[in-house]
Amino acid sequence: MSFLDLLNKRYATKAMNGEVVPEDKINNILEAIRLAPTSSGLQPFEVFVISNKETKAQIREIAWNQSQVTDCSHLLVFAAWDNYTADRINHMFDLTNEIRGFKNEGWENYRQMLLDGYPKREAKTNFEHAARQTYIALMAGMAQATFEGVDSTPMEGFDNDALDKILGLGEKNLRSTLLLPIGYRNAEKDWLVNLVKVRKPMDELITSIK
Numbered sequence: 001m002s003f004l005d006l007l008n009k010r011y012a013t014k015a016m017n018g019e020v021v022p023e024d025k026i027n028n029i030l031e032a033i034r035l036a037p038t039s040s041g042l043q044p045f046e047v048f049v050i051s052n053k054e055t056k057a058q059i060r061e062i063a064w065n066q067s068q069v070t071d072c073s074h075l076l077v078f079a080a081w082d083n084y085t086a087d088r089i090n091h092m093f094d095l096t097n098e099i100r101g102f103k104n105e106g107w108e109n110y111r112q113m114l115l116d117g118y119p120k121r122e123a124k125t126n127f128e129h130a131a132r133q134t135y136i137a138l139m140a141g142m143a144q145a146t147f148e149g150v151d152s153t154p155m156e157g158f159d160n161d162a163l164d165k166i167l168g169l170g171e172k173n174l175r176s177t178l179l180l181p182i183g184y185r186n187a188e189k190d191w192l193v194n195l196v197k198v199r200k201p202m203d204e205l206i207t208s209i210k
Helices: 003-009 023-035 053-061 086-100 107-122 123-147 158-166
Strands: 043-051 074-079 173-183
Touching: 003 123, 023 043, 023 074, 023 123, 043 053, 043 123, 043 173, 053 074, 053 158, 074 158, 086 107, 107 158, 123 173, 158 173
Parallel strands: none
Antiparallel strands: 043 074, 074 173
């Protein structure tokens, strides 16, 4: 199956059946998220993997009572850094040097450029930038889930502040951005399962400038 076939196959699953997704498939989805590109390679977010029924029930209450939150196998919560700090930036650059086994002058100059700029900006600006990176990682996770034969549903419909309190994200200097329930569809209860995918035609979406 080609990547385009996967994109045509996936849809935002509206009802899940509670079946547990095997651990190896979950690990592959998380690895795809880990490998997703991010601005300057900083990976300014964390992902919380929730299978605890009580915690999922709490989250459902502040997520418009969407059934996928409790009926999924695993609920992924994407949480972005609340700010860029020197420690966070240095950690990723130091990790890069450690893994690659050498220091590069150009890379170190780039580190300093970020250190001179990012921490001085408003926290709101930095959070919004970090939050955008979670959407890139989300897509990688959804694509891998489809490859694994697993359904998923990207969600922004929840009370971010309430979720942050449930998971204690503030103490970790994180703020929630997205939910991604992972599981298997309940076709009998899912009104969207057999509907044709609708997207704009190419000539409405794409403009070529030559």
